[in-house]
Amino acid sequence: MNFQQLRSVREAIRRDFSLTEVANALFTSQPGVSRQIRELEEELGVEIFERSGKRLVGLTAPGTEILRIVERLLLEADNLKRAGHEFSTIGEGRLLVATTHTQARYALPPVIAQFRREYPQVKLRLHQSAPEHIVAMLEAGEADIGIATESLASRTGLAALPAYRWHHAVIARRDHPIASAGPLTLAEIARYPLVTYDPGYTGRSRIDEAFESAGLVPDFTLTALDADVIKTYVEQGLGVGIVASMAVDPQRDTALAALDASHLFAANTTRIAVRRGAYLRSYTYRFIELLAPHLDQSVVTDAMDGIVPSDEDLLADERAAAAGAFANAESFVRAGAVSA
DSSP, X not given: OOHHHHHHHHHHHHTTTOHHHHXXXXXXXXXHHHHHHHHHHHHHTSOOEEEXXXXXXXXOHHHXXXXXXXXXXXXXXXXXXXXXXXXXXXXXXXXXXXXXHHIIIIISHHHHXXXXXXXXXXXXXXXXXXXXXXXXXXXXXXXXXXXXXXXXXXXXXXXXXXXXXXXXXXXXXXXXXXXXXXXXXXXXXXXSOEEEEOTTSTTHHHHHHHHHHTTOOOOEEEEESSXXXXXXXXXXXXXXXXXXXXXXXXXXXXXXXXXXXXXXXXXXXXXXXXXXXXXXXXXXXXXXXXXXXXXXXXXXXXXXXXXXXXXHHHTOSHHHHTOSTHHHHHHHHHHTTTOO
């Protein structure tokens, strides 16, 4: 038994049983992959894969259990390498953070700047993607940290902890009637064409839930993946926007009125996730703590072992919950500093 055999099995699952793609991923030949899998099956005395002719088409019942063990073995092998690097190259290495556009654009810049000052020798990569892709990258070991509002909390293979809570704001051109309409209500918002996030992004489910609970059917005339696009279309007069309050920039968004909507839409929680069982370098813990000071190394390691306090307990300290660049923008919206 060897690691190449184990990698061949794992990649066969990840590549949807295509041995050609497995061979490309492992920089070997297709016959070589077939041989590695067959030799492991012969050594174990069971067939791992179901076959149609020479093609792999699925996992056998024993193969399902064997795959779990293969994943653990390869994860621990990777952990050994990471542990070796931790002590042989202190302050050096790589860190891949997978996150959404909103987090990368508004919450992470000061965190990354401070991290780079503390760890100039660490190669930091920021990968922007959809929440479901962030989950996939974490589960595959391709990302060290995932940051998003959706999808992370529901995956058992991940330790997902609350970083901070935030609200939505309503934005409109300063000459739009809603900017001076008085107390903001869902009924008033629903009178106009709306521009907001695509389903599955940046708390969109909270928006839908609020209108549905009020018995309203809003006209989402345009949707987008990030707030910058939404603000652009609102500036063009194409509708009223609903964005994360952290995305309101008082210095840049001078053409827009921003209205506090925290009383209309439920709060959202952005989470930081890591893969359970993975070995985290010391600078990984530090990155997490820079974004969310209440998530120190002991809290993260406990979460990886299945000991996870409630969101309310972890976010009880409002100063910790307000950590990050989003706090300034949200406070401006609530204070009316960028309202009409």
